[in-house]
Amino acid sequence: MLASGIGFCVFAYAARYLPRDLAGRPDSLAEQRRFWGFMVLFLVAMVGLATAQDLLAIFVFWDLTAIASYMLIGLKRDSASARAGALMALLVTGVTAVLLLVGALVLFAEYGTFSLPELFDRAGPGTAVTLGTALLCIAALAKSAQVPFHFWLPRAMTAPTPVSAYLHSAAMVAAGVLLIGRILPLIELSELVQTALVIVGLTTIVVGGALALLRDPLKQILAYSTISQYGYIVTAYGLGGKAGSSAAGLFVIAHAIAKSSLFMVAGTVMQQLGGEDRLSRLSGMAGRMPLTAVLAFVACAGLAALPLTLGFFKDELLFKAALEHSPAMAIALAAGAGLTLAYMARFWGGIFLAPGDPDAPPIVRRIATVLRDAVWAPVAPALMAPTALLVMALIVGGVWPDPFVALADDATFASLGTPADTPAAYHLDARAENLLALGAFATAAVILGTRMLWEARLAALYRAAGRIGPERAYAWTVGALNRLSNAAHDFEVRDLRTRITAVLVPCGILLAAGLVATPLEGSYRLGAVGPRDTVLVVALALTGLTAVATTRPRRHVTMVVLLSATGYSLAVVYAFFGAPDVALVAVLVETLFSLLFLGVFALLPSEVLRRKQQYHDIRVRRIRDPLIATGAGLFAFLVVWSALSGPSPEQVDRGADLLRRSPDAHADDAVTGILSDFRALDTLGEVTVLVVAVIAVLSLLARRRSA
Amino acid sequence: MNTSSIVVQLAAKVLAAPIAVIAVALLVRGAGDIGDGFSAGAVAALGVVLHGLSVGAEAQSLRVVRWAAPIAVGGLLGALAIAAIPLAFGDPLLTHAPEPGSTPVTLGALKLTSAVALDAAITCIVFGTLVALIAALARTAREVGAGEADGEASRDDDRPEQDPRSGGGPGGRAEAPE
Numbered sequence: 083m084l085a086s087g088i089g090f091c092v093f094a095y096a097a098r099y100l101p102r103d104l105a106g107r108p109d110s111l112a113e114q115r116r117f118w119g120f121m122v123l124f125l126v127a128m129v130g131l132a133t134a135q136d137l138l139a140i141f142v143f144w145d146l147t148a149i150a151s152y153m154l155i156g157l158k159r160d161s162a163s164a165r166a167g168a169l170m171a172l173l174v175t176g177v178t179a180v181l182l183l184v185g186a187l188v189l190f191a192e193y194g195t196f197s198l199p200e201l202f203d204r205a206g207p208g209t210a211v212t213l214g215t216a217l218l219c220i221a222a223l224a225k226s227a228q229v230p231f232h233f234w235l236p237r238a239m240t241a242p243t244p245v246s247a248y249l250h251s252a253a254m255v256a257a258g259v260l261l262i263g264r265i266l267p268l269i270e271l272s273e274l275v276q277t278a279l280v281i282v283g284l285t286t287i288v289v290g291g292a293l294a295l296l297r298d299p300l301k302q303i304l305a306y307s308t309i310s311q312y313g314y315i316v317t318a319y320g321l322g323g324k325a326g327s328s329a330a331g332l333f334v335i336a337h338a339i340a341k342s343s344l345f346m347v348a349g350t351v352m353q354q355l356g357g358e359d360r361l362s363r364l365s366g367m368a369g370r371m372p373l374t375a376v377l378a379f380v381a382c383a384g385l386a387a388l389p390l391t392l393g394f395f396k397d398e399l400l401f402k403a404a405l406e407h408s409p410a411m412a413i414a415l416a417a418g419a420g421l422t423l424a425y426m427a428r429f430w431g432g433i434f435l436a437p438g439d440p441d442a443p444p445i446v447r448r449i450a451t452v453l454r455d456a457v458w459a460p461v462a463p464a465l466m467a468p469t470a471l472l473v474m475a476l477i478v479g480g481v482w483p484d485p486f487v488a489l490a491d492d493a494t495f496a497s498l499g500t501p502a503d504t505p506a507a508y509h510l511d512a513r514a515e516n517l518l519a520l521g522a523f524a525t526a527a528v529i530l531g532t533r534m535l536w537e538a539r540l541a542a543l544y545r546a547a548g549r550i551g552p553e554r555a556y557a558w559t560v561g562a563l564n565r566l567s568n569a570a571h572d573f574e575v576r577d578l579r580t581r582i583t584a585v586l587v588p589c590g591i592l593l594a595a596g597l598v599a600t601p602l603e604g605s606y607r608l609g610a611v612g613p614r615d616t617v618l619v620v621a622l623a624l625t626g627l628t629a630v631a632t633t634r635p636r637r638h639v640t641m642v643v644l645l646s647a648t649g650y651s652l653a654v655v656y657a658f659f660g661a662p663d664v665a666l667v668a669v670l671v672e673t674l675f676s677l678l679f680l681g682v683f684a685l686l687p688s689e690v691l692r693r694k695q696q697y698h699d700i701r702v703r704r705i706r707d708p709l710i711a712t713g714a715g716l717f718a719f720l721v722v723w724s725a726l727s728g729p730s731p732e733q734v735d736r737g738a739d740l741l742r743r744s745p746d747a748h749a750d751d752a753v754t755g756i757l758s759d760f761r762a763l764d765t766l767g768e769v770t771v772l773v774v775a776v777i778a779v780l781s782l783l784a785r786r787r788s789a
Numbered sequence: 790m791n792t793s794s795i796v797v798q799l800a801a802k803v804l805a806a807p808i809a810v811i812a813v814a815l816l817v818r819g820a821g822d823i824g825d826g827f828s829a830g831a832v833a834a835l836g837v838v839l840h841g842l843s844v845g846a847e848a849q850s851l852r853v854v855r856w857a858a859p860i861a862v863g864g865l866l867g868a869l870a871i872a873a874i875p876l877a878f879g880d881p882l883l884t885h886a887p888e889p890g891s892t893p894v895t896l897g898a899l900k901l902t903s904a905v906a907l908d909a910a911i912t913c914i915v916f917g918t919l920v921a922l923i924a925a926l927a928r929t930a931r932e933v934g935a936g937e938a939d940g941e942a943s944r945d946d947d948r949p950e951q952d953p954r955s956g957g958g959p960g961g962r963a964e965a966p967e
Binding site for chain 2: 662666677682748758762766770779786787
């Protein structure tokens with residue numbers, strides 16, 4: 083509902099904003115196409131995320147939103163900051179999404195289901211729930227840009243304004259708290275996770291709010307404000323219970339409406355001024371864009387929880403939930419609300435008022451100017467209308483909050499399964515919620531009034547945090563991973579041998595680790611060898627001999643011949659081992675592979691073949707390659723040996739079962755029965771891959787011919 | 790035309806019919822005996838390769854070579870259809886028909902079951918992909934090889950040994966660029 087409603091307004095705004103924003107860029111049409119495509123993908127993923135009842139489905143939609151957001155932030159591909167911001171958003175939300183999957187698997191391992199309703203039924207307090215829920219929460223916190231993952235959101239502001247308005251105020255960040263809301267019954271099983279949520283939420287309120295007071299670019303102020311506001315929501319969920327959940331639900335709704343309209347206002351202002359986005363260089367815009375100023379005022383008021391807007395009730399409900407928890411919590415949240423009011427006042431005042439302007443017209447003339455400009459407003463109506471629609475919703479909600487509160491209660495019902503009926507109305511008395519609201523207004527006044535005292539210190543603190551903060555850690559990690567990846571890549575692509583080494587050596591290490599970790603008792607058995615096995619032993623010896631011999635010759639054709647000799651002697655082994663089906667297939671495959679090898683050699687330029695024949699002359703390779711080959715072969719041998727020594731009872735049963743059922747399936751030959759019946763789906767998958775691969779090879783060859 | 794190619798031509802002509810019979814037998818009797826769709830397709834493809842060797846460059850114009858790719862794709866579509874038909878009757882994918890345990894209709898040794906139909910589709914896929922792949926390799930090798938030979942006077946190294954079992958087929962052409 084939220085995703086589609088705000089989505090509609092933002093889409094309408096973007097229809098007008100985007101062509102102007104992208105005008106004059108080389109491939110503006112392609113960018114517009116991409117924009118609409120990914121916006122729709124995002125909308126679909128968001129609706130899917132909201133309706134999914136299953137952790138795996140949530141994971142898939144979760145990643146879809148991350149991908150859409152990546153493409154949208156990086157819409158202007160020629161801009162380095164857009165690319166870096168897009169990558170950061172993708173990595174921070176994508177890497178933590180893996181934790182979501184791990185958390186889902188932890189819960190699955192314990193309770194055997196991914197379905198949320200079933201999990202709620204089965205789960206009880208315990209380590210598995212705490213661990214799984216904590217992992218899910220980390221993913222959610224990263225998505226909602228909570229400390230210490232907050233740094234991606236301001237960077238994502240390089241996206242076109244409609245993207246910021248939609249994804250980074252209403253939808254993508256909301257996905258995080260949406261997940262928290264969905265798993266609330268699990269969270270309530272673990273006090274540790276609840277406490278952690280409250281701590282992270284409160285920290286985020288302070289960090290986001292302080293930075294919103296400090297930053298200069300308009301969209302960055304809004305981004306930090308979003309971070310801080312979602313801190314409230316996380317705190318509300320951490321407080322738990324029906325009151326907390328309903329407060330969080332209403333908070334999400336009110337914040338999304340207010341913040342989307344503020345982003346659209348910021349975009350409009352920036353576009354009117356030819357891209358000026360610094361608060362310090364703007365002032366007195368009220369005279370030039372009065373209607374925008376009014377809309378922005380209501381939106382700011384809504385966000386800052388002034389009465390007569392929907393925002394007022396979001397704070398009311400939150401204070402109420404906090405009071406149920408403890409008075410100290412309520413006071414802390416009220417102080418945070420004061421912070422919000424302070425940075426919103428700075429935002430609006432900075433853009434639209436002319437501070438200390440001596441020539442400011444008297445109030446009557448000013449209103450006349452505003453009315454005149456409203457008639458001749460230079461701002462396109464198509465930009466104003468969607469903003470106005472959202473702002474109207476804020477005012478309606480301020481007078482008549484019931485429908486919105488009902489929506490939040492529905493969300494609580496969806497989360498907790500118990501109906502909530504939260505009262506919301508204005509009370510003109512000295513109840514605690516009202517006092518807290520007054521306290522918040524007073525805090526804001528104090529913060530703004532003492533600006534001179536803290537501004538420089540805060541800026542210094544921000545710079546210091548930039549040197550050691552989480553963003554730094556991110557940059558270092560990405561840089562180190564990049565270097566590691568480059569090193570591995572440089573080694574791997576040198577030639578075919580290093581490429582194989584890059585696969586074999588890590589495999590060998592993994593296998594060795596597996597061997598060390600597994601109990602080996604009874605897994606390395608030697609069977610008896612009698613006179614009847616002579617042919618088998620000879621064939622095996624031949625296989626080994628030809629395999630070793632393959633390493634010696636220089637000429638490639640000889641190698642192919644020896645390789646196929648290895649295959650043929652293995653086929654003999656199969657035949658004597660009582661597997662004629664396998665032997666037949668082995669012979670056929672060997673023959674075909676020899677043909678294909680020879681065909682490919684015919685295609686390679688003779689120069690390349692000749693150069694590769696000199697390969698053995700380099701000394702270091704004569705030592706290194708056999709070492710790698712022997713090591714990899716040895717570990718493969720050990721694993722196969724142990725697997726064949728002690729097949730698990732289930733494996734034996736399954737094999738016997740297949741043999742018994744073959745005649746029923748009209749197959750007296752079990753191998754055929756397995757391939758074309760019991761395991762027909764596997765076979766179908768394999769042949770499909772075969773056809774697709776061969777089509778690819780054929781088109782490559784056709785291109786080579788035409789070249 | 791040298792002696793060896795005459796021998797190959799003769800062998801190809803004489804062996805064509807038995808190879809076809811073996812391929813069909815592997816498919817039909819596969820359900821009860823050694824062999825299956827894969828082996829049948831591979832044997833048939835080897836038969837075509839042998840025939841291709843005997844006629845050389847003209848092999849490209851053989852009808853079966855031109856139809857190889859469509860046969861493979863048709864086989865794949867057939868296999869997917871066989872897998873999907875049970876869905877129309879409300880059964881899971883790839884349900885065995887007729888019912889397990891019942892007696893299927895037979896045509897000689899051929900049992901008419903869904904598994905055998907799938908096997909036949911696999912035969913088409915294996916046969917089609919292999920023939921198309923080898924024909925394309927041979928054709929590319931000839932055309933690209935001819936292009937290279939024009940550019941640089943062929944410095945004939947000693948001929949590479951031939952694989953006796955693979956019949957020295959495309960291998961015969963393989964030495965061209967060496």
